[in-house]
Amino acid sequence: MKKNTLLLFFVLLTVTVSAQNKDTKTADKLFDRYEYVNAIQEYLSLTEKGHSDSYIFKRLGDSYYNIYNTVEAEKWYAKALQSKQDAETYYRYAQVLKSNLKYGESNQQMKTFALMKPSDERAIAFMKNPDYLPKLIDISKLFDVEKLSVNSVDKSDFGALLFGNTLYFASSRNENNAVYGWKNEPFLDIYQSNYNEDGSLGEPTLVNDLNTKYHEGPVSISSDGNTIYFSSESFKDNLFVKDKVKKLKIGQVNLFKATKINGKWTNIEPLPFNSKEYSTSNPSISKDGKTLYFSSNMPGSIGGIDIWKVAVNEDGTYGSPENLGAKVNTVGDESFPFIAEDNVLYFASNGLIGFGGFDVFSFDLGKNDQPSNVGKPINSEKDDFAFTFNKEKNIGFVSSNRLGNDHIYSSIPVKTAKILTIVTNAKTKELLSDVKVVILDEYKNVLDTKNTDTLGEVSYDVENNKAYMIEAYKDGYVYKSVTVDKFKESKTTVRVSLDPIDMIVTENEIVLNPIYFEFDKNNITREGAAELDKLVYVMQNNKDLVIAVKSHTDSRGSKKYNDDLSERRAISTVQYVISKGISSDRISGKGYGETELKVNCKECTEEEHAINRRSEFLIIKK
Known part of the structure; x- marks a missing residue:
């Protein structure tokens, strides 16, 4: 027998033998009569005698679920699910986990439930919006993102920087450029687009002063707008290594700067720490112009590519590049640094824990704490990188391949x-x-x-x-x-x-909000439990108080069915109160079916039906 076939046989066998038997007869009878408190005691006594049957565990979970004791329900459902169970048990387990603030575990159980019953409306709703519970990590949403109109259809666009009223970015959309093999796209160029007051963007145009037949971009601009730093290929400076075997000239991505004179970028020159042996790229200049951050795999890097910084002196010279160290850099890759005005460094990493691929992180250089994942929706399961932010316009930009190609998204801070x-x-x-x-x-x-x-x-x-x-x-x-x-x-x-x-106790009744039930259900809901706890409190402080519960249904269903359903609801209500320590001789219940409708309507709305299915409380003795 194959291993997986044997496993399936064992699971089926386990489910088959885990069922009602003579030992559970008394407990089952109580359970079937909805006397969950007493049923729990009987089932617990069986476990104390050594019974370890998943059927008993499930019945305990269901009993506690029906009286809204989520802590105990979680405990026994967990034991029951050591063997394969029906889909509804996985759903109930998910709900109690959620109630106990175990969101991640709840999500996992809901996924199992959705796989078992994909057409169930609850499964469909969950799969449409799985983020209604916190996922892997609890990160507050910081930004809303939206894909920009300037993106090309099927080419790479990334590295957006808004300076003044101009958006700069890199793109491979120029079909006149030669195609490079890495992505089978044209070489990258630097583009610019007008940023309008209403947030719309003009048609992108090439920044011809900076572009060559090689790759260019992204860019960073000094606060006075007169100096631009940008990435290009070392071929621009005639720096490359010859591979004689492959007959190739191997270049690197290097950093260059240019100055603006009469509205044009001129005096293009390489930075002195460029090399044909390693790359330097993705520049970001600080607001005071004294520090340039960049990414490189130069000697001294911790991983493949690291974040570095270098001092920019007043005379235009540069200090020695410094690695930002192990708090920022990992054995993976860190790239696309951006230094914000508040001295917070944003960068992309695939070495730090994230959602998948490259994620954007923030690192407060003043506090020198650990980097923080910026969270969703900036980050996704794909590559997310090249985050920048314009404080004056209160808008940022991030690049991502979450839809297939590298594209640019606006990043608007959540208010x-x-x-x-x-x-x-x-x-x-x-x-x-x-x-x-x-x-x-x-x-x-x-x-x-x-x-x-x-x-x-x-x-x-x-x-x-x-x-x-x-x-x-x-x-x-x-x-x-x-x-x-x-x-x-x-x-x-x-x-x-x-x-x-004391304001809710009158001469004849306990004035609570009605205990409403879901359609065709008799288990106590979260809201119902909160109301019943008030009743429990009153009865604990008024020892002579004896209560009669009246339970009602809406008008849907046959008279006999509604009579039975209301009786079950009355029993559930009474059982909940008893489970909180109130003596069973102080509370009784009776179902009245649809005989005492609160709203007597012919074509009732869902709200009117909900009002009719309720429990009420009369004082029969003080």
């Missing part, structure tokens, strides 16, 4: 904002300290959790023009959720008034 939350007591109006405040995105993913200070305040840094949700929790108070609509300002204030728990 950051603050959400200030102020929490007060709804009854006394006093400020509340030590309130747990949770912020979620529009997809209900938890972004952060903080506690209010002595002034009842807490603030979060967010992206503006996006919707958020604020949830506030404090013992003795009713949980509250507030939606924060999209805003364009740099700051918005959210005021949350929490009702003391």
